[in-house]
Amino acid sequence: MGQTEYLLVIILFNVFLLAFIVAIIAFVVQYKNKKKESVMQLQQQQVLHQKELLAAQIEIQTQTMQHIGREIHDNVGQKLTLASLYTQQLAFENEALPINDKITGIGELINDALSELRHLSKSLTDNHIDANDIAVLLQEEFAKIEVLKKYKLNLTTESEPIPLNYQTKSLLLRVVQEFIQNSIKHAACQTISATLRKNGQQLTLTLSDDGKGFDPEKLSGKGIGLSNMKKRIALIGGNYHMESKEGNGTILTIEIST
Incomplete structure (x- = not known):
């Protein structure tokens, strides 16, 4: 074999080796890409x-609340109404003043109780969140806390209505309720x-x-309520950011694309 043939064999061997290496690299890259796509x-x-589970859960909760509301209105409410009529009749027929006062008080x-039940029944059955x-x-949530007359409340909202679906409004409202409860119970604000x-x-x-705040690292794994809030916001495609420091209060920021 001449020198020319020898050089040609070496060149061909290197070409085949390079092609083999390129094929292996291409295969590995393709495999990784497919694996990444599969994971995504x-x-x-x-x-x-x-x-889907969250939507089903909300639907079940809504149906359950509506059923409870109807039962309160149709069953418990009617019985209390009848009892009220009986006491009014007794008060009208009874001439003994002390007994009459007690019957009137009852x-x-x-x-x-009827007034409160009617309010509860209405709130459960009229699809208040969606409407x-x-x-x-x-x-409305802040008005409930304002009745306590223990906290200074600041609420700033847009003047124009913000179109949101029921699921988004429901989850935002639950997060607000959870935050307020945590502030009242734990923050001493x-x-x-x-x-x-x-x-x-x-x-x-x-x-x-403006409460006492907390160290997020110390709370890691223990704040079930905070974890639930974060998961719920993630399910509607939102971003959740909590800032807190001992002695400096807590700030929660939620961003959602509408």
Whole structure:
């Protein structure tokens, strides 16, 4: 074999070796890409499954509340109404003043209970969340705390209605309720604030208190309520950011694309 043939064999061997290496690299890259796509598809399926479960859970809760509301109105309410009529009749027929006063007092208690039951029944059956703007729902939540007359409340919302679906409004409302409860129970705060802003397609809800705050690292794994809030916001495609420091209160920022 001449030198020319020898060089040709070496060149061909190197070409085949290089082609083999390139083929292996291409195969590995393709395999990794397919694996990455498979993992992403699996994650997307899991998120979709979680969203479907959440929607089903909300629907079941809504149906359950409506059923309870109807039972309160149709069953318990009617019986209390009948009892109130009986006490009114007894008070009218009885001439003994002390007994009459007691019967009247019982009737007033029953009427108060009826009024509260009617309010509860209405709130459970009239699809209140779906029928109202998120700003109205937040105002109602803050009004409930304002009755306590123990906290300074600051609420700033958009003047124009913000179109949101039932699921988004329901989850935002639950997060607000959870934050307020945590601020009242654990933060020893004096002020609770909320700001709702819409900038283009982005909705930002900021919640804060001036309480004692906490160290997030110490709370890791223990804050079930906080973890649930974060998961719920993630399910509607939102971003959740919690800032807190011992002695400096807590700030929760939620961003959602609408």
